[in-house]
Amino acid sequence: MEIPYTVTARPDTGLYNAKVGIWLFLASEVMLFGGLFSAYIFLRLGASHWPHHILNVPMGLFNIMVLISSSITMVLAWASLKMREFAKYRQWLGVTLFCGVLFLSVKSVEYKDKFHHYGVILKTGQEITGHLAMSEEEAVRSDVLKIKPDPENAGDFIYQLKSIFSKPEAEEKVLEIPKSEIRWWSNFVPKYNTYLATYFTMTGIHALHILGGLLVLGYFWGPGASLYRTNPEHLANRVEVAGLFWHFVDLVWIFLFPTLYLF
């Protein structure tokens, strides 16, 4: 028994089955991220204070370039299959995989940086951000928090760009803040404030989608590619479907980056 239109297109719809399936799946993904973006708008409009300049814009921008490049290489991989050039297909798909891994690596560096970055909200409402000048264990036990505040220009593009490659050797001023004056303090993890909760949740789900995409593309770079010998058109279709998912993931990042990093 064979399912009709698994490889060939149905005449009156002009589509093969998986093409219909992937567009429907992407529609549900739009609604998933739609829920998250709706929550972002709802929370931001209702917030008394919404932080800016916490995130590293150059890193986010770089990741946009990486994903856009990978979308191009994804198309080239699929086109190579349509041209029945298997070796080129594997090369371009390999580059796509590399871009995906690179994206996740940059994201990991960003996350790690956040986990070592602290914020302190005083009872006066003032917020101080910076790095601890004491160990985390000490910070929890001590009655006084010692923190090296971020410089005034910490939100500048140039400063953020430089900070990626070198430790800023600016003044080592240390602020000592009594716990009694603090309303809330934490490193930059989701619980610190609703902004970071939104950032980690949305980018975390996006990263999971990247990971899922990498697993699928990895399968088609490796064992799944053997389908080429028996049915190259079927493989081309499957790669096309995986590519549509990859384009969607790229598109989500194009929305996430300005939303979370720029506005």
Next chain:
Amino acid sequence: MDSEMSMTSPAAHGLHEEHEEIPWIRKYVFSTDHKMIGYQYMVTSLFVALFAFFLMVLMRWQLSFPGKPIPVFGPVLEKLLGSSMAPGGVMTPQLYNSFGAMHGTMMIFMALVPALFAGFGNFVVPLQIGAPDMAFPRLNMASFWLFFVGVVIMMVSFFVPGGAAKSGWTSYTPLADFADMGPGFHPIFNGQTLWLIGMAFNITGSLLGSVNIITTIIQLRTKGLSWMRLPVFVWSELVTAFLLLLAFPPLESAAIMQLMDRLFGTSFFSPEGLIVNGKHADISGGGSSILWQHLFWFLGHPEVYVQILPTMGIVGEIFANNTRKPLWSYKVFVYSLLAIGFLSMVVWAHHMYMTGMGQAVTSFFQIFTTIISIPSVLLGTVLLLSLWGASIRFNVPMLFALAWLPMFGIGGLTGLPLGWTASDVVLHDTYYVIGHFHYMMAPASLLALFAGIYYWFPKATGRTMNEFLGKLHFWPTVIFFNGIFFPMLVQGFAGVHRRWYDGGAGWQMAQNVLWLNNVMSFSAWALAVAQIPFIINFFWSLWAGKKVTDDNPWQATTLEWATPTPPGHGNFLHPVAVYRDPYEYSVPGYKQDYLPQWEPEERLKKEGKLSQLPS
């Protein structure tokens, strides 16, 4: 004459031989055959329905005899769940809330929707469109097992410290953010967190199922099956699948955010200044509880239609077959289904009139909530007028389908006062609301579920369910359904609150309607007894029911009856095509009163089914 038309004649059998032997585990457990997956969904859902119904049966005791030990089952509860949950067999308030939340959750998400949409959908849709299977058989298997894991997680949650979720089937925050948190509770193995995880599995399974149903209908319709020749059940499945596809994901994102609140201390749904157990909550604040309600009801209201739309399709099929005439207006029926599907996605906040949205916003939702009654009335009218002048066969599926119509009508009419803010202010959170939505969720949905089972059981199993036991099941079921849910409307008008643990016994204004608690409770227990003939019938008929002698025992017109009984792998013995509309019954000029979609006109003539017309 009919026996000569049997598709199981020896000559045709050769085309169906399968030389490849499928291992038992891949045939019955990890099957990719849509029929087996349909059975799996149906059986699992029916067990969940029985379980969730049983929770309600126990709750009814607490409402009628508050504070008194539950007979027979009280000690069992104490043994199973611990004396903190049911000391001396008496249901505690938290156990009552837990049973209430889980009754609602499991009935809707894990019983009725999976049975109606996925159980019937999986079995019937490929057969009715002439397809050998679903478009994505392995995805189909994944859908079922994701659903099944979700069910298991929900069941397990009853036995963790604190018991199952108790924030209502709606899991409103901030209560749901903090329920069963802190000392004595496990961060993951607690009722609310397991509810969220179970729902995530369930939602993901539904999404994959929707992709499959839609793709299958669009792509695998057989030759000649144009859109306006599709059976109405297929149309109802198509609309339902789109609702699930587009309405469920926001709830998934909401569940993820609630998990973040519970596991990682975020404040998506927690505003500043929250006091929990007498102390300021150790959170940043800055979230919004109303946000959860918007995201939940964006799914929660379409979910009502996700449940009721397949019932419309089932009832439409059975009406056409047993009135022996086409539906009064197929087009009106189909366009009503489509309109209901669309409108159901733009009315979610009519569940939130009390949150202070402002007049402009509430006006929008009032208007569209009222508008949705138009296609609903049209659809009901099509069914009602289809009865006019019909040659009605009162078999058991038809009895259930007929009873669906007034239940659907009551459910719809009682919804109107809730759609307007002026009357909703008075009626919200009373038993009137419970009665209204239960008429849709329980009598209408379950009657159609039973109708569908009685109708398609012969094709699915090759055996017939017992007619007498069917009627013995039908009459008490209808009577006691109304014995349970109609008094709720009366209590609601008296102002009895929907979540009272004592059924209103402690409230002065409820005294005059307290006796209705007993009417409802005894009706519920009688309804439980009324299901025994069905259970006996179902399993006994599987084993020893009268064998079906004809592949088309109801003399129906739709494609599923063109398959062998029961259908084998691949469904059809030879390619099938469609030559006419879905419900050509009692067409003038033919000796036979039904014209199957799959029979070419030439064959009807050749075999003398076309009478001699006066020249």
